[in-house]
Amino acid sequence: MRVTLKIPIVTTFFLAYVIALSFIPLAHQTFVAQSSWLGYGTGAYAFQSPTYFVLFNDPYDGSSKPNIHVNPTFAPNERISLVEFSDWTSYVNGFNLFNDFNVTMNISKTSRSRLEATYTRPGLVVHKFVDVSAAGQVIVGLQTSKEMVAHIEMWKWLMTSINGFTIQDTLKPKLIPITQRINFTFRDQTFLTSGGGSIELSRVPNQIEVWPFEGGFNRVTVDFINSEMTFTVSGTTANTQQKSPIWNYTDLPYALPIIAVTVASLYLLVEHYGRKGKDHTRRSRS
Numbered sequence: 001m002r003v004t005l006k007i008p009i010v011t012t013f014f015l016a017y018v019i020a021l022s023f024i025p026l027a028h029q030t031f032v033a034q035s036s037w038l039g040y041g042t043g044a045y046a047f048q049s050p051t052y053f054v055l056f057n058d059p060y061d062g063s064s065k066p067n068i069h070v071n072p073t074f075a076p077n078e079r080i081s082l083v084e085f086s087d088w089t090s091y092v093n094g095f096n097l098f099n100d101f102n103v104t105m106n107i108s109k110t111s112r113s114r115l116e117a118t119y120t121r122p123g124l125v126v127h128k129f130v131d132v133s134a135a136g137q138v139i140v141g142l143q144t145s146k147e148m149v150a151h152i153e154m155w156k157w158l159m160t161s162i163n164g165f166t167i168q169d170t171l172k173p174k175l176i177p178i179t180q181r182i183n184f185t186f187r188d189q190t191f192l193t194s195g196g197g198s199i200e201l202s203r204v205p206n207q208i209e210v211w212p213f214e215g216g217f218n219r220v221t222v223d224f225i226n227s228e229m230t231f232t233v234s235g236t237t238a239n240t241q242q243k244s245p246i247w248n249y250t251d252l253p254y255a256l257p258i259i260a261v262t263v264a265s266l267y268l269l270v271e272h273y274g275r276k277g278k279d280h281t282r283r284s285r286s
Helices: 009-022 024-033 249-285
Strands: 045-048 052-056 064-070 080-086 102-107 114-121 124-132 138-162 174-176 181-188 193-201 207-213 216-237
Touching (some): 009 249, 052 124, 181 216
Antiparallel strands (some): 045 052, 064 080, 080 138, 138 181, 174 207, 181 193, 193 216
8 A cells, every 4th residue: 555645844844954964974974074174263283084184383382294193993982192293303404304494384275185284494495295195194295496414203102013113122222234124013001002114215325313212102203315206104002992882983974864764764654654653542532
């Protein structure tokens, strides 16, 4: 038997409005939050993707340029710092990036996933960019018009190993074999989870040094002489949670439209059969 639902215009508009609202988180996640840098009044910029949260120009000290966080799959609303490029302790041609340069920042006109920063001082201009690629990597680049002597420091509390070296065999700062790929593991104390990351260099550096600190390493430094260098960063965390729960809060933007449509459908059915029951009761009494 065919069921015909007579829906008042006001009810139709209200249900359509609720369903449309349910798509907002999904639209924001798909087209806004994961596709462009967002600037804040403090001069900081942030980029959110399914895998990473990247903060440039930390509003507290301004030295995290950038600080790359990984989003753990078991706690998607949290962040674990993967590696921080610190301007406080990095130098170009002997000048400190934080104290000796004026810095201007803007989102690239060609790609909103690329943030560009220009460091200027008399006689020297350094261009830095941070690009969150669709391939699940964060690319940090330095460029100058002429050859630069650079000392770049990358911090992380704490790395348990770097290219196979551990605290047991590295009790003081140590130069490790020159390579274009730095692999590290870490243990996050907040979530008691392990993870790993890699930093791939576009050029062969002059030296790489690791720095031990309280049972692990807290930084790795790269020195190079070149007109450009890019650092391609990637990382993951281990899922230490039980595998039995099937719900993940990252699914919420996808679940809301389904919930809205389901509730609207149930409402219409209840309204239809409720009205049908009332009409049947009236006819029985008459």
